Amino acid sequence: MNRGGRPIKFISKLEAALVVMALVSVAIILIPSESLRTSLTINPTDYPATLVDDAYSGGNSEVRWLDRDSQRWECELGRGANDPYCSLQLDVTNAEGQGLDLRRFDTVTIWTDYQGSAKHMRFYLRNRHSNYYDPSNSITTKYNAVELLVDELATGVAVDMKNDFSVPSWWLIRWEIPLAFSHPEFNEVSVIEVQTGSTVRSGTHEIQLQKVVFSGPLIEQSVLYQGVIIVWAIIIFGMLISRLLNMRSALNRQRQYQEELLAINQSLNLKSQRYKDMAKTDALTGLPNRVGIRNMLHKGLMDWRNHGAPFAFVIIDLDNFKQINDTYGHDIGDRILKDAARLMSNRVRRSDALARWGGEEFVLVCPDTTLEQAEQVAENLRAELEHSLVHEGESITASFGVASMDDANLDHLFKKADTALYKAKDLGRNRVYSDKSSESLR
Template sequence: MTEHSSNKSTLLPAISRTEALLGMIACVSIILIFAPKDWIQRSLEIYPQDYEAVLTDDTYSNGNSEAIWLDADKQIWQCRMGNKFRSPYCSMRLSLFDDSWSGLNLSDYDTMTIWASYSGPSDSLRFYLRNRHPDYYQVGDDTSTKYNMVEIPVEQLDTGFTLSMADFNVADWWLVTKKIPLEKSHPEFNDVVFLEVQTGSQATFGDHTIRLRKVLWHGHLFSDETLYKGMVIAWCVLIFFLLLYRMIHLKLELRRNVKHQQELVAINKLLNLQNKQFEDLAKTDQLTGLLNRIGIRDVLYDGLNNWKERRTPFSFVLIDIDHFKQVNDSFGHDVGDQILKLTAKLLAENIRRSDFLARWGGEEFILVCPDTDLYQAQVLAELLRKKLEDAPLHPERQITASFGVSALSTPNLDDLFKRADAALYEAKTQGRNKVCAVADTDAD
């Protein structure tokens, strides 16, 4: 039983450290996306009794309302609202400055909860978060602070009323009075220096008793946008370093494999040198060193299969040295052999790495061009024709060649050869030293 369990465990794929790391980060990402919002949050709580408070009323505007302290220690105050002023009001203002003369930065908070006590004839109270900013604040003028305002019903204040910071808007009268441009008329909470509680906009005459007990702000440590951006950046950085690591690892592995292959080649040379020579001779033309018909066979087979499976373009060029019999007759076979070698060398040096060149027999060569269409093969053939025409292969005679080009359009190599041969014949008919191509009419 023990042996069976051991054998079974060896069949299970091992989990690499990289896979374990990716799995762990993926789990963390999922947790962050679906985790409840209140898991990661910040909060700020203030008690009004800890801050300096000042009462104001509409007597400043020639009204007859009066704000008085009923209990200054507990900050219980009363507004005795008169009827002389058109829009009567009373308010209590808390100064939120710290030791460095800065206000509260509430920009990162989403909600505000207010606990207060109220008795009187009004249905609502106004709350101001007065922000200070160099764009509009003037030193010595407290009214130049931006009046971010919200008005809330008094019936829920005793148990705590929660509102969104997005519910605030800037008081219209302040925007008009201070002539604030439109682009700066939105609420701001980056430097709130005053918190003000004021009687409601529809307050009626009589006594209004108010006590602000506590204020609490809640906010997430980061927004959904920041969270998702951070996750995307983290994944991009991780993938980059993983790819970099993989590239370095593969490069080192390749070096080790090359060294191992070199060792194997050295051993093969010692043990099987003669067989290797016979194999090379079987696939290589002895005179030119190019592939022969056997050597080019596998390339043709692969090209045909690739065309069948993926319609990968596959082209074929027949090359025939012009008037080669006259060269042999005039200068001898040794010179003819030398011309064949030089022609093979020139052609091999000017084809692409992906191409395969072979000696087909006599003065005829074959160029196989994988992943190449008919037009591209024609361009390559013309380049080779021009190179050969300009090359000084013989001091007394210009060496040229005719080229016949075709491309595979049906799964039939015999048809490919026939069309290339027909194109070669057409090149010779036109006076030789030409490139001609025959397209398959069915392909069109």
């Protein structure tokens, strides 16, 4: 204890958390991989079973149940086929018809009781995939195969699923499988099959599949280590952020206090609203800017989409404006922009919205307006500018590109109007051109 009788803190909460994290990291590194495994046990009697002979291959082998309840069966191989066989097929699909996803397992152990003269027995994990599986033909399931010694099956033989399984060449050739799909797959296993071996050609064989156990890592060690690294990176990054926030905490508190004062000050509120209005208004002409007409554009789009209301858009560009600026200076150019805005504002309909698009360009948003109506509105504005917008005895004119909405995409509408504007300029300026007209109105 210190002199005041309070206990001395030797370690902070953050330091304690770092110690715990370090201990957990060491434990994860040292933990045996065998303790982080999961398994799936297949008890054959829990699944529907079917006995199959080699009649499909032209054989005459006979297969029969010896004990249906324990799924013990007998096969008498015939001589009618080059590769006679009999097999037991377990349907391991669930109630929804989905097969087993065995990709997380790396080992399968098989126990089988066998009586007969064969040395080997086949084991299949039959996979379904849309690239090759035809629901009307069960043979199109991929035969992920392995052939095992019957002497080892009595005590259980472990098979490496990644390295020991292969796909028989007869199946690949029969269905013309591309190389990309010629490897074993275990994501949609619908049938587990035990079959007599390839080396036996005759005789009677008594078989009972007793148990199949799949096992694999609960989580890959590489993934586990990556997780530890990511957590440490988050901790370090969090500490840096925490230090930065602590260094700036005093400044943030002062800033918050000032914002609270501003929030209750009526005059500053009005000033803030004025700044907000200016953000939607062009400072030179007093017209709305792009932000100022955003809501109207959105409403026109919604009305067109939901109610089929026509919607038109016009781009207006003062002709040879750069030459005016270069000849008379930007002060004169600004005055002409303001005069143009005033003249057009006095001529547009109340339902329309005129805005400054930027530079010497203006736009006119025309809700509930057809292309033909918008062309006429644009022509009225063009005529007004030609007759009233004058500098030193010369008329200052404008070109107009008109477009109407025909799909729910404002970008397309803007591009069509812009293309029409360039066409109006190519035709000599001081004219109206629409995206669907073959010649200008003027």
